[in-house]
Amino acid sequence: MTPSDKNLSQCCSSKCISPDMNWKELTKAGNIYTPGNASAYETGDWRTIRPVWDEERCIHCLICWRYCPDASIISTGGKFDSFDYKHCKGCGICANVCPTHAIEMISEDEIEKQKEAQKDEE
Numbered sequence: 001m002t003p004s005d006k007n008l009s010q011c012c013s014s015k016c017i018s019p020d021m022n023w024k025e026l027t028k029a030g031n032i033y034t035p036g037n038a039s040a041y042e043t044g045d046w047r048t049i050r051p052v053w054d055e056e057r058c059i060h061c062l063i064c065w066r067y068c069p070d071a072s073i074i075s076t077g078g079k080f081d082s083f084d085y086k087h088c089k090g091c092g093i094c095a096n097v098c099p100t101h102a103i104e105m106i107s108e109d110e111i112e113k114q115k116e117a118q119k120d121e122e
Helices: 003-013 063-067 093-097 108-121
Strands: 049-053 073-076 079-083 103-107
Touching (some): 049 108, 063 073, 063 093, 093 103, 103 108
Antiparallel strands (some): 049 103, 073 079
């Protein structure tokens, strides 16, 4: 067993890194050994532009789903279902890879204006 294997096995059997740990409790080099820790954080409020889906143009190829770095595209039954706006950072990769241009990137400010206009109409 190499020293790095020993460090990995010791860390994996102990608790994970958390914000309330002091420096003595951290793993060597601050390594994170548990995958998927980003799902616990809602990062969608970083976004300045938002993907908006056009259902009529979509052919449900799910290329957007494959390329999304944040796993923010939700598919159901092998078809596009919705965006997970709590984790989408608005990078636009989904819109760039969509072969039918069924995803348009719209400014968050524009979306807020649309919502306000809808409230005024009601």
